Amino acid sequence: MSRKFDDDDGPVTFKRSSVSKSTQSHSEVRKSTSHSNDGRSYRKSSDVPSSNGHNSSSQNGKLVPCAKASAVESSVGISKASTSMVYVRSPRGISKFSSFENKKESLLEKKIPVHVNEENKEDSEDEVENMPLSVRMKMNNINAKKATPIVPKKSSENSDDDIPLSSRLSLSKAPKGQQYGSNASVKQERPSTLSVKRPLDKSDSLHFSGKKSKLSDPAQSINAKQISAKSEPKVEEEDDNDDVPLSQRMNKLPTLVDKSSSLKKLTNVTKVNKGATPSFKKKANFKKSGNKSEQFKSTKLPPSSEDGQKKWTTLVHNGIIFPPPYKPHGIKILYKGKPVTLTPEQEEVATLYAVMLDTDYMQKQKFKENFWTDWKKMLGKNHVIQNLEDCDFTPIYDWCQIEKEKKKQMSSKEKKALREEKLKQEEKYMWAIIDGVKEKVGNFRAEPPALFRGRGEHPKMGKLKRRITPNDVVINIGKDAPIPECPIPGESWKEIRHDNTVTWLAYWNDPINPKLFKYIFLGASSSWKGQSDREKYEKARMLKNYIGNIRAAYTKDFASKDITKQQIAVATYFIDKLALRAGNDKDDDEADTVGCCTLKVENVTAEGNNKLKFDFLGKDSIRYENTVEVLLPVYNAILKFQKGRKMVLLFDIVLLMSPRPLTLNICFSELSDKRPGDQLFDKLDTTILNNHLKELMPNLTAKFFRTFNASFTLDDMLNKETKDGEDVKANILVYQNANKQVAIICNHQRSVSKSHSGQISKLSEKIEEHKALLKELKIDLDRARKGKPPLKGSDGKNKRNLSPEAIEKKIDQTDAKIEKMQSDMMTKEDLKTVALGTSRINYLDPRITVAWCKRHEVPIEKIFSKTLLEKFAWALDVDPDFRF
């Protein structure tokens, strides 16, 4: 398990030679990706390019001293001053809503003192920064003024260092300008459909109300085919929603005046929609300038207006749908070999268990135990059934299988009819109207009863997750909207709320863990989600400008005498280099998994030569296994942290003293070595860590390192490895490979499919066949050249007499086939444990992909599926020159 770790550069990746799920030990059946062919994955650790190297060192020196120094030294007490400095330089931190102003806007703002910018920069200046020089120059010419103030400032910070001039120049060479549509004209309809569907901005919604149908229709009809029944038509039907008075919608304008959130929206709007009205822009600007004064607390502006956090003005939806009541089947289970009659309720739960008979959960004692506990309650004390072991659920299991089979056997017509029926029932739940804009609802179904399928060794696995009823459900909806009709007669919603500071449409408490909520949100294609997605990536991009200093800061702290600082430094290093998650503390009633801050001493092993071996269960109990070489100070620090000296509490005396009840805690404690199970970073938790990160960059938290590393790596790899003039296929391969590296960095795994090994052997069999054929062909060729007829085929039949040329051609074809099959097999094996999807959905800035596609004429549809395109609608119009 080699890995490389170049210290300064990018995230370390590793070979996942023995990837495995935690569960593997218990459930060898299933996913243990590990056992079969371990040692030799095709993946090479070395093919990982070190990614984000460039930004690091050069910039260190440049950082404005105050920020950096202060950050470094600051520990809580001192930090105030320093913090303020940081903020001064980058007020943006304050605002979560900074991001989307468009360039013009920021230009207008000249009046605003420089420091305001950081915020505005993001999209405007920031983007500028990342653009090729040529482009930037153009822009400068156009608006000399704006550029000037902005650029200088930024560059002083760092950005310039990030990207070597040379590379910028080279970039600038690339002729751009192709619009997206032009490359992909064929597909154009898709994007357009999408964009039509959901205007991100309010301005649009305004039109909408009036006569949107008119506007959009013509365009649509052109591509009508592809426009599925879903989006467009509906919009129109629901025009009636426009009954939201225009005036109300207009309200937004005024509200702008108030605060943050509205600003956010606006700015976004303008950016997304170039056609935004001037008035909007002005207001936004106005706003902004107000903002600066708030620097420090923008997030907690006094709720001067009711809408400090306002997310919507009008919200209309139809609530959620519930699964149909249980239909008893009457199949009896056997208890000690004898059939037992169960009540419908008992039977329902028995059935939930029966259908899991062929899962790994059956190997888990905890699962059975928890199930039994819950089921026993339903059976009652004196039931014939007294223990689970003597129950035989196979009759129900078999019945279910048969039912499944029946369903499968239905003709496609029947299936279709069934589907349509379902659709019709659900149709009304699928949409919500937010401020006049129709948006898809994400999940509008109440979760059906089930046995809880916790991952890893979850202490609650197997417990009955009882049926959710309307009485469990809280609805959030606009004050003026009709309250959704409760779909179950005789019942009613638990509560109706009108909270416009949140985006959920409904929730209920999770029956398994009542303090958790299950929310109904809008779908991923909604503008709410799109907007926050965009903000996420902008923040990650901003990290690029700070990363050098952050690295310098933690490097300096590796040797700090202040243990807390030292731990923060090392933890940050891990998060940066290994893309570890933050690692919040967990309750005892959850699976025992860890992240960076919660690593236990036994999760990291020093192996000599500055090598550390990480081995722990992370999110979803996915195992993280990686050995990396680290800097000596880090190595030493880990040795020290492992040894520990943690405080052990011996006594705790509490004195209550009168006059004023004063509580005094006197602790008697001693130092002792850490033991397995103890925290490696005993002085840390995610709050401390994130607070520290915020001193280094406004609003920075641990998870952004993952986003940053992932997107940076993709951008970097794509631009290094894409060759000009390659065909689409080759380009896609490049993309896949980059995607794969990201997935490896993030440790995104999947279980090996059951049929994997079978498929591989089938493939290799085929390859052998073709090889044999090849041999034969070669002989034939030889003979043909000598004028002899071909030998009989392996099947004994005579073959046609072919010309040498024809045979040669055949040989070439066969060769190609073999090659393709071999490479297919390689990739298949290679990717068998790697999940590419997660990073594509959550970590890779879609603008990188879109821009790359435009530059290399790869149809975006080859990379993003339909839903992904919808989700990333906000990114589709990105400039081809976009770099992360």
Added chain:
DNA sequence: CTTATGACTTGCAGCAAGGACG
């Protein structure tokens, strides 16, 4: 502070629909 809540993102599994293949 520290803990509890609340809201929202991330992540894997499983299934169903669609596509490749014989």
Added chain:
DNA sequence: CGTCCTTGCTGCAAGTCATAAG
């Protein structure tokens, strides 16, 4: 034109992080 696979999508579990409450 059925079977075998793959792929995309959905479901819901499990994280992160901000903030309220104690």
